[in-house]
Amino acid sequence: MSEGVVRRSRRAGGERRAYVLDHAIAVVAERGLAATRYADVAEASGIAVSTLQGYFGSREDMLIEAFERATVVVVDAMNELASQCDGSWQQLVAMVDQGLSTPAPTWRMLMEFWTAAVHDAELQEHAAALAKQYREPYVKAVQLGTERGAFSPRFEVQVIVESLVSSIVGLLYPVVLGHFAPQVNAYREIVLAQLAFALRVSSEHVSDSPSGNSNVER
Amino acid sequence: MSEGVVRRSRRAGGERRAYVLDHAIAVVAERGLAATRYADVAEASGIAVSTLQGYFGSREDMLIEAFERATVVVVDAMNELASQCDGSWQQLVAMVDQGLSTPAPTWRMLMEFWTAAVHDAELQEHAAALAKQYREPYVKAVQLGTERGAFSPRFEVQVIVESLVSSIVGLLYPVVLGHFAPQVNAYREIVLAQLAFALRVSSEHVSDSPSGNSNVER
Amino acid sequence: MSEGVVRRSRRAGGERRAYVLDHAIAVVAERGLAATRYADVAEASGIAVSTLQGYFGSREDMLIEAFERATVVVVDAMNELASQCDGSWQQLVAMVDQGLSTPAPTWRMLMEFWTAAVHDAELQEHAAALAKQYREPYVKAVQLGTERGAFSPRFEVQVIVESLVSSIVGLLYPVVLGHFAPQVNAYREIVLAQLAFALRVSSEHVSDSPSGNSNVER
Amino acid sequence: MSEGVVRRSRRAGGERRAYVLDHAIAVVAERGLAATRYADVAEASGIAVSTLQGYFGSREDMLIEAFERATVVVVDAMNELASQCDGSWQQLVAMVDQGLSTPAPTWRMLMEFWTAAVHDAELQEHAAALAKQYREPYVKAVQLGTERGAFSPRFEVQVIVESLVSSIVGLLYPVVLGHFAPQVNAYREIVLAQLAFALRVSSEHVSDSPSGNSNVER
DNA sequence: AATGAATGAGCGTTCATTCAT
DNA sequence: AATGAATGAACGCTCATTCAT
Numbered sequence: 035m036s037e038g039v040v041r042r043s044r045r046a047g048g049e050r051r052a053y054v055l056d057h058a059i060a061v062v063a064e065r066g067l068a069a070t071r072y073a074d075v076a077e078a079s080g081i082a083v084s085t086l087q088g089y090f091g092s093r094e095d096m097l098i099e100a101f102e103r104a105t106v107v108v109v110d111a112m113n114e115l116a117s118q119c120d121g122s123w124q125q126l127v128a129m130v131d132q133g134l135s136t137p138a139p140t141w142r143m144l145m146e147f148w149t150a151a152v153h154d155a156e157l158q159e160h161a162a163a164l165a166k167q168y169r170e171p172y173v174k175a176v177q178l179g180t181e182r183g184a185f186s187p188r189f190e191v192q193v194i195v196e197s198l199v200s201s202i203v204g205l206l207y208p209v210v211l212g213h214f215a216p217q218v219n220a221y222r223e224i225v226l227a228q229l230a231f232a233l234r235v236s237s238e239h240v241s242d243s244p245s246g247n248s249n250v251e252r
Numbered sequence: 253m254s255e256g257v258v259r260r261s262r263r264a265g266g267e268r269r270a271y272v273l274d275h276a277i278a279v280v281a282e283r284g285l286a287a288t289r290y291a292d293v294a295e296a297s298g299i300a301v302s303t304l305q306g307y308f309g310s311r312e313d314m315l316i317e318a319f320e321r322a323t324v325v326v327v328d329a330m331n332e333l334a335s336q337c338d339g340s341w342q343q344l345v346a347m348v349d350q351g352l353s354t355p356a357p358t359w360r361m362l363m364e365f366w367t368a369a370v371h372d373a374e375l376q377e378h379a380a381a382l383a384k385q386y387r388e389p390y391v392k393a394v395q396l397g398t399e400r401g402a403f404s405p406r407f408e409v410q411v412i413v414e415s416l417v418s419s420i421v422g423l424l425y426p427v428v429l430g431h432f433a434p435q436v437n438a439y440r441e442i443v444l445a446q447l448a449f450a451l452r453v454s455s456e457h458v459s460d461s462p463s464g465n466s467n468v469e470r
Numbered sequence: 471m472s473e474g475v476v477r478r479s480r481r482a483g484g485e486r487r488a489y490v491l492d493h494a495i496a497v498v499a500e501r502g503l504a505a506t507r508y509a510d511v512a513e514a515s516g517i518a519v520s521t522l523q524g525y526f527g528s529r530e531d532m533l534i535e536a537f538e539r540a541t542v543v544v545v546d547a548m549n550e551l552a553s554q555c556d557g558s559w560q561q562l563v564a565m566v567d568q569g570l571s572t573p574a575p576t577w578r579m580l581m582e583f584w585t586a587a588v589h590d591a592e593l594q595e596h597a598a599a600l601a602k603q604y605r606e607p608y609v610k611a612v613q614l615g616t617e618r619g620a621f622s623p624r625f626e627v628q629v630i631v632e633s634l635v636s637s638i639v640g641l642l643y644p645v646v647l648g649h650f651a652p653q654v655n656a657y658r659e660i661v662l663a664q665l666a667f668a669l670r671v672s673s674e675h676v677s678d679s680p681s682g683n684s685n686v687e688r
Numbered sequence: 689m690s691e692g693v694v695r696r697s698r699r700a701g702g703e704r705r706a707y708v709l710d711h712a713i714a715v716v717a718e719r720g721l722a723a724t725r726y727a728d729v730a731e732a733s734g735i736a737v738s739t740l741q742g743y744f745g746s747r748e749d750m751l752i753e754a755f756e757r758a759t760v761v762v763v764d765a766m767n768e769l770a771s772q773c774d775g776s777w778q779q780l781v782a783m784v785d786q787g788l789s790t791p792a793p794t795w796r797m798l799m800e801f802w803t804a805a806v807h808d809a810e811l812q813e814h815a816a817a818l819a820k821q822y823r824e825p826y827v828k829a830v831q832l833g834t835e836r837g838a839f840s841p842r843f844e845v846q847v848i849v850e851s852l853v854s855s856i857v858g859l860l861y862p863v864v865l866g867h868f869a870p871q872v873n874a875y876r877e878i879v880l881a882q883l884a885f886a887l888r889v890s891s892e893h894v895s896d897s898p899s900g901n902s903n904v905e906r
Numbered sequence: 907a908a909t910g911a912a913t914g915a916g917c918g919t920t921c922a923t924t925c926a927t
Numbered sequence: 928a929a930t931g932a933a934t935g936a937a938c939g940c941t942c943a944t945t946c947a948t
Contacts, residue, residue: 046932066371068286071917082934084919090263142370149367152360152428153284165431166909174392195436200439201415201446204422207366208414211376214381220411228419228446289942300909301943311943478818479861486768502807507921518930519922529922584861588796589720594865601867629874630864633855634876638856644850646806649819656847657854664855664882687706700911725938736913738940747939 046089058100063139067097067146092154101160104143108136109167116171118173121178123185123235127226129172133202136220141206149215169195176233185233194232202227268309272297276318277320281357285315285364319365319378326358327385334389339396341453342405345444347390351420352440359424387413394451412450419443486532490515494536499575500627503533503582537583537596544576545603552607552650557614559621559671563662564610569638605631612669619668630668637661708733708740711723712754717793721751721800748810753819755814758797762790770825770836776830777839777889781880783826785854788876795860816824839887848886855879 049157050207057079072083072093079086090096115129115154124197129216189192205221265434278384280288288303290311297304308314333347369375390413397403405412425431447453495513508519508529515522515526521529526532551565553582587593608631615621643649665671711733716724724736726747734742769783805811826849833839841848852861859875861867 044936057938064371066285066286066367069371072919073917084921084934086279087919088933125388143450145370148425148429149363150284152363153282153287158429160433161429165429168339188436189442193435194442196431196435197419197439197442200426201419202422203425204418204420207421208371208418211366211379211383213380213414217408217411217414220407220413221269224407224412224415224450227449228442231445231449290944291942302910302945303908304907305944500807502776502803504720505807508923509921520924521929523923524929535800564696569809581806584865585720585799587800588722588864589718592885597865598837600869601865625874625878626871630878632867632871633878636858636862637851637855638858639861640854640856643802643857644854647819649816649850653847653850653937656843657851660843660851660882660886662847663858663885664878667881668878671802687722726940727938737909738915740941742912755937868908 049080051089052103054081054089054105055100057145059104060139062097062100062141062146067150070097072096072210080228083161098160101147101157102145104140104147105164106162108140108144109140109164110170112168116174119171119178121173121175121180121182121184123179123230125175126172126179126229130174130198130202130225130229131197132224133216134205134225136205136209137223138209143211145206145210169199172198178235184236187233187235194229197232198225198229201228262306265346268299270321272299272304272307273314273318273321276314277322277361278357280315280318280364281360286369287316289469290314296317314379316375319361319375323378323382324360324367326354327382328364330386334392336394337396339360339393339398339400340400341397341448343393344390344397344447344451347441348416348420348447349440351417352423352436352443354423354427356427356458359428364423387417390416397451402454404454405451407450415450416443416447419446443460483651485675486517487567488539489534490517490522490525491532491539494532495540496575498536498582499578500642503586506533508532515662522652534541534592534596537579537593540576540579541583541596543579544572545600548604548607552610555607555610555614555616557611557620559615559666561611562615562665564607565611565659566634566638566665567658569635570641570661571643572638572645574645577646581642583604605635606633615669620672622672623669630665633667633668634661637664704735705743706757708735708743709750709754712750712756712785713797714793716751716754717796721804724751726750732867750764752811754816755797755801755811758801759818760795762794762798763818763870766822766825768817773825773828773832775829775834775836775838777833777884780826780833780883780887783829784852784883785876785881787853788859788872790856790863792863794887795864799864800858800895823853826852833887838890840890841887843886848883851886852879854882855882869895 054075058070058075061074061078065074072086075086075096076083086096090099095184111132112129115125115132125197147157148161151161174192176185176191176194178186180187180191202225205218272293274291276288279292279296280317281293293299293314294301295306304314308317308446329350330347333343337343365375366379369379391409394403394405394412398405398409420443422440423436480687490511490578494506494511496559497510497514501510508522511517511532512519522532535588546566550569551561556562583593584597587597609627612621612623614629616623616627638661641654708729710723712729715728715732719728729735729740729750730737740750765786766783769779770787773779784870801811802815805815827845830839830841830845830848835846836839856879859872876886
């Protein structure tokens with residue numbers, strides 16, 4: 035009753051809202067963010083354009099919400115691993131493995147939004163928030179492991195984590211553009227070696243990773 | 253998919269053509285590829301919209317040509333380093349340094365085109381060609397160094413180079429989105445350590461890099 | 471052109487109907503007729519859009535009914551004065567005073583509907599009916615006064631009344647547009663002088679109006 | 689060269705511009721201002737919608753310019769009469785005659801814009817400017833006549849002029865709504881009588897108007 | 907060769923209306 | 928009876944492109 039004229043409830047739609055967003059995510063991954071029109075999402079979801087308008091208020095808001103939904107998955111998965119945080123080398127390895135196995139559609143979605151964020155202040159804030167959330171579990175794991183004596187970092191924690199994340203995200207373009215995709219296993223070894231070097235992992239804490247001790251054996 | 257029937261001479265414009273392209277590159281870096289209109293390039297270059305169309309035929313062709321011009325610069329710089337190829341660790345360090353010091357506008361340009369390439373077959377070909385050209389000097393340097401006994405690679409050359417390039421390109425989003433930009437020096441150490449590990453650099457060949465021998469001294 | 475097939479009961483809503491109409495009138499005066507949407511009336515009245523449609527059937531019918539309600543007020547007030555009709559100069563003065571003191575919101579309402587009526591046959595009928603009803607008390611007063619010997623009209627009654635009403639309505643735009651609003655008193659004198667001239671008011675019937683005799687004294 | 693992107697030359701179109709505006713004026717008089725779409729003016733003038741956009745920048749600007757063009761005619765005609773200003777009663781009579789013979793399409797145009805102006809600040813400014821320009825010749829004529837001894841005004845000049853203009857504009861709705869249109873001659877007499885009263889016209893200056901001296905003879 | 911003028915295709919958005927509850 | 932949800936029609940506007948000079 036007496037809602038402002040232009041103001042639509044940001045939560046209209048209920049279940050259909052989530053349904054629509056999943057389709058929006060797929061469309062963005064397929065066509066690119068800039069090329070994603072209401073008509074595309076409407077066609078993909080079978081819901082009228084004006085209904086989408088009613089749900090989200092504007093195209094941009096719809097896309098931002100699709101972005102949020104898409105990234106929540108990534109962050110949640112990371113937090114799940116972090117919840118069992120014990121600061122061990124194995125945990126970090128698991129986190130890296132998860133990052134390296136990010137599916138191509140997720141990479142495409144992230145790529146679209148990061149690229150758009152460069153020219154859009156609101157998206158940039160979202161991107162910054164995502165970056166922080168994504169890195170937090172890494173930071174915690176490194177800090178805990180350091181306190182427990184498993185790691186003797188050569189650099190600031192932030193730098194180590196950033197370099198690790200960059201190495202993971204560095205896979206984005208090879209993956210989405212179809213270059214060199216299959217050799218992820220070898221890439222994994224190198225990334226872990228880089229991490230082990232930066233953390234100066236104590237040898238007694240390294241067990242499962244062939245590359246993990248490879249930098250010690252030398 | 254190019255080469256439309258009515259395609260104008262691809263060389264119309266002469267000197268002004270290059271002049272326009274440089275402005276087009278700047279506009280794309282500033283506004284994003286999708287948001288770059290004829291009117292923007294016309295305003296930036298001071299040349300009428302219909303003249304631009306006379307030069308390039310269509311907006312898409314103009315942007316593709318701008319992309320070509322922009323990437324040529326990157327590849328040329330890399331080839332210059334490669335021309336004095338001696339397969340030494342120092343050379344690789346110089347190449348990495350050059351990659352890590354890629355200016356933000358260049359990153360933005362590359363980001364725009366890689367992102368667009370995901371949804372455009374023609375751009376994808378260009379991207380693949382660029383990837384190959386960019387990696388070639390690295391491959392040569394590693395191969396030559398290996399032949400000369402400076403390196404004893406733990407992995408296939410291609411994997412090593414790819415991981416190196418990924419680590420460099422992984423800086424793209426932190427740089428263009430303004431996260432964590434300043435600590436490039438520490439990042440450099442880590443990247444070089446990773447490379448030294450992968451190449452198993454002989455200690456007698458390492459001289460100028462503090463990080464270069466840091467992975468040996470252990 | 472009204473009375474569509476599916477027309478809902480024109481009396482749905484009961485008391486709330488009148489309540490809504492008053493809000494509709496206010497909204498039209500505020501925003502203009504063309505800019506008045508269901509959503510505006512819904513917001514102003516606190517009643518859902520679809521309920522309004524249940525009451526009135528369509529936006530146009532709602533606005534027409536609001537117009538009817540708004541004009542009834544004007545006509546009723548005029549009839550009240552006319553009910554004590556004694557054909558005296560004083561009565562005409564009172565009617566003129568009432569016309570000149572029409573509040574701005576009423577002028578705005580009338581203006582909106584008259585303007586709309588120019589392009590809408592149904593509204594035009596309403597406007598014609600209103601015009602007739604509004605002028606009737608004037609006509610009666612003039613006729614009665616003439617019969618009783620108070621006036622010796624120089625022109626047809628209809629012409630005199632029309633000129634009088636035009637002089638009153640001529641204030642509409644100065645009032646609603648905010649030009650020259652305050653000097654209504656002087657304007658009143660001039661209008662009354664014009665009327666006295668047209669009616670050739672007998673001097674013995676003129677008493678209370680300073681302007682009434684001012685045209686005699688000369 | 690290098691015009692701002694959204695900025696179009698407000699003077700594009702040349703002759704066609706005036707041609708379009710005349711059609712726009714006709715459409716507004718026919719359909720009403722709020723109901724006048726680009727498509728209507730395009731159809732009436734035979735010029736594409738996007739061309740109109742190019743000329744005027746926006747629908748609102750097109751309508752405002754049409755308004756200006758329509759009112760210039762009225763003001764110019766008034767100024768022409770005023771240019772031979774001699775402060776005589778005959779001149780004022782001529783000005784009133786011109787006002788009373790305003791053609792219905794002009795009244796419709798004015799009505800549309802005045803009504804719209806009530807809810808639009810920019811139009812309101814235009815309306816205020818028009819009001820001032822339109823009244824100026826009347827003011828000058830009255831002042832000159834007063835100085836020359838032809839008039840001995842009973843009220844402030846501004847009040848007299850306003851009441852005169854109001855009486856003229858009071859004809860608007862009867863004319864555009866088709867009420868009582870034909871009896872303009874009788875109406876003219878009454879208006880002139882009102883004016884003669886307000887100005888206390890010296891009898892020796894009155895010649896052509898039967899109503900002019902009729903208010904003296906009583 | 908270079909440009910201004912004209913235009914059509916396409917998109918986001920508004921809003922009255924229909925439908926189901 | 929009252930309402931929220933869904934939707935199609937319509938409009939203003941942007942922009943790449945075509946045409947004539």
